Amino acid sequence: MILWAGLLLVHCCLRLTGAAGENPGLETCMRCSQGLHCKTKGGYSFPRPCENPTESLNTTVFHNVSLSTVMKCERMQKCSLRLGIKAVVQVTDSIHGVSFCITTAGMMMRCKTFSFTRASRERMSGLQVEVENNCTEVSPNQQVQVTVTTVPSYCGMTWTSTYHSPGCSHEDFRRLVPECITGRLSYKVNPDKKELSVNVSDMLNDHNYHLRLCRKDFICSGTGAYTLIQKEQPIKSATFPYSRPLPCLCIEGWSAVMDAPRVQVCPFKDRVEELWFGITFDPLEETLLWEPACPITALAALCQMRDDGICVDFPHSSQNVTREKIAFSKVDPHDRLCVKFTAGSQSWTRCPFADGRLQAWELVTTRTEGREEVKMLSQISANFSVGLCVKSKGSPECQTTETHNVQVEKQKAVDLNLKGTFCNSCLQVKRLDVEYAATVIHCLKLCSDSSPLRSDLTWVFVLTGVCLFGVICVTLALHVLLSVYRRRKQKITGVRNGEKQIEPPPTCVVSVLQTQPVVHGRVFIPDSPQCGNNEKANLLSE
Known part of the structure; x- marks a missing residue:
């Protein structure tokens, strides 16, 4: 069992107490219990064959074996890591010492051995003593195999464990150990x-x-x-x-x-939104391409942007993003077609065709004489679905009532004023020869097929009104003139009937407005009503 005793920071060579003074030859990185005389030797070793223990030898020899990391420092930034091994051993006459062996990948076994003197074994036989070894140097984040055996090595009396030294993430190591x-x-x-x-x-x-x-x-x-x-x-x-x-x-x-x-x-580790740029389009292959500039786990999908700002995903268009390039084939480049990226609980939308430079087709609207004409102009030859639909109030959806397939040739405009269109209806257009295409809805603001008839009726009403206005004006003028004439006539008649004839009767007056019949070069002048009723006409010679 591995027992972590913690990290011990030592700024000088480890000093021993107790038996160290009695054993001047003992290395300061090894220690035995007080009263036990130990001798040490070390070096590389090959495992020796084990011996069968005697019947009187207790198989439980090692107690409370623990492993830890010890740091030995000579000066600042000059520290090394040591493996600390501590064990409690049952002393008997048959056990002459303890061996600590370390094995690392690609290296030979390194061992340190404690030898107990005969006098110590006899004096402390049957007692438990503590031995400690802090001499073996290890590297940060290194895995070692530790084996503790008796001397001589008895079969079945071995303690073995694996130990992983701490890495350089420890704060003290990053300041003091050169490797960290x-x-x-x-x-x-x-x-x-x-x-x-x-x-x-x-x-x-x-x-x-x-x-x-x-x-x-x-x-x-x-x-x-x-x-x-x-x-x-x-x-x-x-x-x-x-x-x-x-x-x-x-x-x-x-x-x-x-x-x-x-x-x-990494100063910009939270700037995930910077990854969603760099979308390109191959117009020949009609392929949308994007490659992440950084490795990331995300989801990319095509969607269509609505007028209310919501981007609706195309079915079966999602792709997982890691670090590889992703491609969407057979895509119709339209300003409403976008790419939605989702990472975790956040989403970002990018519309690579929003500037309209790569748009393959468009709807062109003209208004002449009160009617609205819609034509389709395409940069390529393509097939389209064109339908009539009606929008319900307050809803972005358009209910299709009739659909037609339209073949559009390159750079040749096609009239989309379908039979049956009426005021405030909409045209729903979608390209059919690609896998991903936006559905475009164009609502008519003016009447379409019925517009010419309504326009002609409007002109008829306008002309009729003008004529009626003219007739009324002429009638009023004639009525005024007639009224003036009658008043003048009544005035003249009243004067003649009410006054005496003092002066001689006036000379006869002939109206020049009357047509004068010509007879043989002479002018016949009829009787004037002002000359009396029985006056005869005079025949005048030229």
Whole structure:
């Protein structure tokens, strides 16, 4: 059983108490219980064959064996890790000592042996004594196999266990153990200039320091921004430009020694939204392509953007995103067709055709003489579904009432004023010869087929109104003139009937407005009513 006794920080060589003074030859990294005289020897060893124990020998020899990590320091940044082994042993005349052996991958077995003197065995026979070994050096994050045996080695009296030493994540190790010293990185971001200012502290003494920008994946691949900070520099800092604040863009630093551990800090690790750019479209293959700039677990799907800002997913269009390029084949490029990315509980939508530059077809609307004409113009030859539909109030859905298939040739406009269209109805258009296409709804604001008839009736009503207005004006004018004429006539008649004839009767007057019949070169002048009733006409010669 492995018993963690904790990490012991020692800033000088381990000093022993008790029997150490009585055993001047004993190494200071090994210790026996007080009163037990021990001798030690070490080195590489091959396992020896075990001996059969005597009947009087108790098979339970080892008690409370524990393993721990001990740090031995000579000075600051000059510490090493040791494996601490502590065991309680039952002393008998048949057991002459204890052997601690360590085996690591690719290395021979290393052993340290305690030998008990004969006098000690006789004096302390039957008692339990404690032995401790802190001499074996191990590396951070190393796995070792520990074997504790008796001397001589008796079969069935062996204690074995596996131990994993702590890694460099421990704070003390990162400050004091050379194999773990990475230095500390701090940074400031200048988003206007797109620059990262990096400062280095607590780097390994008397060594230069590598610093660079990299993109983190299985390994951190360099971006080309690199510098070597000299150990003599009073201010250990550098400035790096960057192009995009990607979540996998990191600052990496390490000491200029062989197999030095590295430290990484990623200033933009929360900027996941930066990954959803870089969508491209191949118009020849009609394929939508996107490759993540950083490894990420997400879901990508095609969707259609509605007027209310909701993007509705296309069925069976979802693809898992990790680090590979994804492709959507047979896609109709339209400004309403978008890509929705989902990572965790968040979603982002990008519409690569929103600028309209790659749109393959469009609906063109013209209004002339009160009617609205809708035509389709396509950059390629394609098949479309064109239907009549009606929108219910307050709903984005359009209920289709009639559908037609329309073949559109390249650069040839097609009239979409279908028979049966009426005011405030809609046209629903979708491309059929691709796998993913947006459904476009165009609602008519003016009448379509019935518009010419209503326009003609309007002109008839307008002309009729103008004519009636003219007749009314003429009638009123004639009525006024007639009224004036009658008043004047009544006035003249009243004067003649009411006054005496004092003056001679007036001379006869002939109206020049009357037509004068010509007889043989002479003008016949009829009797004027003002000349009396019985006056004869005069025949005048020229």
